[in-house]
Amino acid sequence: MRIPRIHTPEALAPGEHTLAGNAAHHAGTVLRMNAGDRVVLFNGDGLDYPAEILEAGRKRLTVHVESPHDPGTESPLAITLGQVMSRGDRMDYAIQKATEMGVTAIQPLDSARCEVRLNPERERKRLKNWQQVAISAAEQCGRARIPTIHSPMKLADWLTHCDDAVRLVLHHEGQPVRGQDTTPTSVALLIGPEGGLDDSEFDAAAEAGFAPLALGPRVLRTETAPVAAIGLCQWLWGDFQSSGKETAE
Incomplete structure (x- = not known):
């Protein structure tokens, strides 16, 4: 099963983060994700941030972010x-x-x-x-x-x-x-x-x-x-x- 990718404007680093706004709405309401589910976060800095959901609500998403990596999807041009x-x-x-x-x-x-x-x-x-x-x-x-x-x-x-x-x-x-x-x-x-x-x-x-x-x-x-x-x-x-x-x- 493909792991969902969710954008957030927040700065990301390994550790626990609480996200709001569109990221929380998308995970909790649109995708109906729950604690224990996997997600990939990104904020436009060129890196993917794998994470595990600790708590998913309509207005708040708490995740544990792991080490980021470059997904290699950008063109050299x-x-x-x-x-x-x-x-x-x-x-x-x-x-x-x-x-x-x-x-x-x-x-x-x-x-x-x-x-x-x-x-x-x-x-x-x-x-x-x-x-x-x-x-x-x-x-x-x-x-x-x-x-x-x-x-x-x-x-x-x-x-x-x-x-x-x-x-x-x-x-x-x-x-x-x-x-x-x-x-x-x-x-x-x-x-x-x-x-x-x-x-x-x-x-x-x-x-x-x-x-x-x-x-x-x-x-x-x-x-x-x-x-x-x-x-x-x-x-x-x-x-x-x-x-x-x-x-x-």
Whole structure:
């Protein structure tokens, strides 16, 4: 039986700990765990903390934490996903799958054809929701780090800050990405909105060093494209990279 993984924002170390909030609710109410059950805790520091439950209630979880270990689930490739915001649950899906695929950071973007407009209150609520989506995805997929989800910003502003070794923008008329003689340490992926980026935005991305990337003859939806693109990057330079390649800073 798989041991449940539960996130907590608390600092962890071997010994007895009492946790509250979502961790206690998830263990005691959602999973209906009891004293003696095993759980793996993580707080985003890159380590898993095996623990035995001493007491499980609806509002409080007491555990005995054992020695932590690195689960080895992080990619050697730092991937930043620049995702233009989409409506409904499409953005949630993109964040969930990007977390599962191993991205380091997610930058929600506003572009000319973006149909999402957030006032400060809505932005705060969406950020909180996106962070919880990422946490739940990390619990499920075995990651001990949670991607950083930045506050939304204008596409033009983000382009001026990107300095990743490889920069790619999804475009159905682009070229297939190919391996390199050296393995990059970081990649930035730019995914447009449901209506696509406009010509001026593609030009700005090109000026910022983004190469157009095609993922086959079909046009992918805005929430599907990052999954395919991240998987390709992980195959070429990340999770499945060959040990014989040099590394490019």
